[in-house]
Amino acid sequence: PELADTDVVVMSIGGNDILYSLDASALQDPDGAVEEIRELIYEIGGNVVEISEAIHEENPDIDVLYCLYVNYGEATVFPWSLVSTVVPEGAVEDLLSTARDSISVDEDILLVDLFGASMELDSLDDYLYDELHFNDRGQTFYAEEIFKTLGGVLVGDSPLDGSPRSPL
Secondary structure, eight states, X not given: OOGGGOSEEEEOOSHHHHHHHOOTHHHHXXXXXXXXXXXXHHHHHHHXXXXXXXXXXXXXXXXXXXXXXXXXGGOOSTTGGGHHHHSOTTHHHHHHHHHHXXXXXXXXXXXXXXXXXHTTOSOGGGGBSSSSSBOHHHHHHHHHHHHHHTTOOXXXXXXXXXXXXXXX
């Protein structure tokens, strides 16, 4: 009911779909699992576009942001520490690139490329509370990337030290 008066909608969807699609059979056929995930990514991209179109029907002036996940394959916490031993090298990056490419600039969706931005981090582990969720430092990173996608700029160095303030 608030959509007509809303300025921004932020979406971060699809991660649970991917995680729940994996089971022990993925260990038996990692290449097959990667291809299944690739197909699911295209489905998720279609869902993002469909949701965005429905949102824009209600409010044509709204900014819709889709947050692409960080490269969890760079994390060393469990279960990500196993990724490099199971999936082919570069598979996670390729899948995230596929997800990034699945959202066209013509879709009226602003892509918050946390994947690309996370490649600049020294250690993803420093930004994670647990295997999936950001800690204070990660939330600052997340907020900064959303702000920059909306046209904001950073003035000065980002502290990213877990403090709740950032030079936005």
